[in-house]
Amino acid sequence: MARSANSRLFTLQFSSKEYALEGKRRFALVIRYCLLVNRKSEMENKGTLLKRIFFVLSLVSVASVPITEIQARTRPTPTPSSSGHPTGRLIVQRAPNFGTDLSIRLSIDGKKVADIPRNQHYGGVLGAGRHVVTALALPNTRSRRPTSISVAIQSRQVYIFTATWEGDRLVLQPSNFYMPTVRANAR
Numbered sequence: 001m002a003r004s005a006n007s008r009l010f011t012l013q014f015s016s017k018e019y020a021l022e023g024k025r026r027f028a029l030v031i032r033y034c035l036l037v038n039r040k041s042e043m044e045n046k047g048t049l050l051k052r053i054f055f056v057l058s059l060v061s062v063a064s065v066p067i068t069e070i071q072a073r074t075r076p077t078p079t080p081s082s083s084g085h086p087t088g089r090l091i092v093q094r095a096p097n098f099g100t101d102l103s104i105r106l107s108i109d110g111k112k113v114a115d116i117p118r119n120q121h122y123g124g125v126l127g128a129g130r131h132v133v134t135a136l137a138l139p140n141t142r143s144r145r146p147t148s149i150s151v152a153i154q155s156r157q158v159y160i161f162t163a164t165w166e167g168d169r170l171v172l173q174p175s176n177f178y179m180p181t182v183r184a185n186a187r
Contacts, residue, residue, distance in 0.1 A: 085127055085128070086127070086128040086154075086155030086156070087125045087126060087127055087128060087153075087155065087156075088125070088126055088128060088153035088154055088155060088156065088157045088158065088159060089123065089124070089125055089126075089157070089158045089159065090108070090122075090123070090124050090125075090126050090131075090133070090151070090153070090159050090161075091121060091122065091123045091158065091159070091160045091161070091178060092104070092106055092116065092121060092122040092133070092135070092160075092161050092162075092163060092172065093121040093122075093160070093161070093162050093163070093175070093178070093179055093181065094116060094118070094119075094120075094121065094162070094163050094164075094181075095162050095163060095164035095165070096179075097164075097165075098118075098163060098164065098165070099118075099137070100118055102118075102137050102138065102139075103115050103116055103117040103118070103137075103138045104116040104135050104136070104137060104138070104163050104170075105135070105136045105137075105138050105146075106122050106133070106134070106135055107133075107134040107135075107136075107146075108124070108126065108131055108132070108133055108134075109131055109132055110132070110134075114184045115138065115184065116163070116184045117184065119181050119182060120181050120182045120183065120184040121179075121180075121181050121182075121183060121184060122183070122184050123183055126153045127153065128153050128154060128155045129152070129153060130150060130151070130152050130153075131150070131151050131153055132148055132149070132150055132151075133148065133149050133150075133151055133161070133172065134146050134147065134148040135147050135148075135163055135170055135172055136170070137170050142168070144168070144169070144170065146170075147169070147170045147171055147172060149161070149172050159174075160174070160175045160176070160177070160178055161173060161174060161175060162175040
């Protein structure tokens with residue numbers, strides 16, 4: 001009977017103080033509460049205590065994770081050129097499942113501009129007009145041919161492409177979302 005009264009008292013104390021406590025102290029109180037409530041039932045069913053502790057731990061871990069932005073950021077704004085000529089912005093990013101051991105060699109108008117490794121992207125400013133963007137997966141152990149697309153850059157516009165796979169072929173797909181990563185070293 002005393003044990004039951006203590007657990008009720010602890011429950012009342014826990015519920016009145018749960019919002020005032022933070023971090024490790026709150027976590028310790030949650031565990032202590034689970035232990036007091038389940039002490040009697042532990043003898044009857046030994047797995048219940050562990051299940052309840054696991055459940056409470058999972059709730060605490062989910063509640064402690066800050067809500068992050070699930071969707072990618074909106075389109076970035078183009079950077080005006082210092083020369084006064086009309087420019088647009090080109091971003092080439094990797095699909096999340098592109099391949100951890102692969103990088104992308106990116107060329108614009110036949111000139112190599114960047115090698116894009118995992119968790120990086122290319123971002124550059126191009127003059128208005130038609131440009132040919134070429135991508136090749138490296139290392140090219142399967143002798144794949146590079147993929148090229150023609151892009152008509154308009155002044156003050158942003159063009160985002162995502163490098164992904166269609167079967168065994170590398171493709172550059174137009175994208176509406178920009179997934180921010182580290183910028184690849186442009187050459």
